[in-house]
Amino acid sequence: MLHITMIGSGAIGIGVLELLERDPQLTVDAVIVSPASQELVLQRLALAGLRHAPRVLTALPEDMRPDLLVECAGHRAIEQHVLPALERGIPCLVVSVGALSEPGLVERLEAAAQRGNTRIELLPGAIGGIDALSAAKLGGLESVLYTGRKPACAWLGTPGELVCDLAHLSEATVIFEGSAREAARLYPKNANVAATLSLAGLGLDRTLVRLIADPQSHENVHQVEARGAFGGFELTLRGKPLAANPKTSALTVYSVVRALGNHAHAISI
Known part of the structure; x- marks a missing residue:
């Protein structure tokens, strides 16, 4: 089973969590949110009626090492959570590719991944081809x-x-x-x-x-x-x-679920 931590629990994040409940090879153990939105996220998760609700955290603990860290939160999450996770050797999937238009951020992510001996995957989201x-x-x-x-x-x-x-x-x-x-x-x-x-x-x-x-x-x-x-x-x-x-296009949610499945299943496409 692939153990996942997700950054963000807004419209995209909740949609991903609902779909992942159908896949026994994938489990989201925790979601990382801002301290200001922690209570709101707890309410959203309760309303979603998930069978296996993830823990709600404000940062990734040092003693926690997920198989994958998935960003579904927006541009600031890249700086706050993805860069440190790459340094720790945790592979990351990123939805907010628009953040990489910031000068120098692509190079910083690449350098962090190299230092952590891991990789970052940019998801196509709403677009194909x-x-x-x-x-x-x-x-x-x-x-x-x-x-x-x-x-x-x-x-x-x-x-x-x-x-x-x-x-x-x-x-x-x-x-x-x-x-x-x-x-x-x-x-x-x-x-x-x-x-x-x-x-x-x-x-x-x-x-x-x-x-x-x-x-x-x-x-x-x-x-x-x-x-x-x-x-x-x-x-x-x-x-x-x-x-x-x-x-946001609904296809973005399906893009995240597909990418996670490709990491967990024996055949990927």
Whole structure:
């Protein structure tokens, strides 16, 4: 059995915990949350009705060594928990890939993993085709355009509010066009897909991003267009948003569960 500690217990974390209960080869022993949210998380876990509720901690104890540490908490968790765990030799899976747009963080994570003689795995989350994009990079990748289309309400609380009146939008509107690095800076909570594509492909400065607020959409639509010496491909994913968080695709939860299963099961794909 694979013993897991999870960082975070929000919409993604609860979804992962519910699905993992079906797999006897995986168990989440503990979740790490901020001290301020500890009581709230305990309430969420009670409402979820899990058969095997994990312990709720605010840090990973020195005497605790999970088989895997899974980050489902957001960008600050990388600094607070993932880096120290890598130094201790604990393998980590990361959902908040957008955090890696911070200058120097990729190099710090790599160095920590090397010192701990372990590895860090970046999860594709809401996007597919990462294997094809990485292969295309080896065969000659010249351009990557990512277009993210979400319901207008999903952009509330972002700089998109300065571009248009999201609450009264009547037609699809482009709220951002630029590099993946600039998209990650301005839209950090929506940066994971663009950052993942950038790391697999041309990097943050050469990956182009277009973000669209669409009042007619009830899905999170991700489109990738890649061209190069290898040929080209177009990918469109229409993901239903999580009911508990419209900024996040439900596919992100399934991506985490799939990755954990690949670590625990005899055959992975």
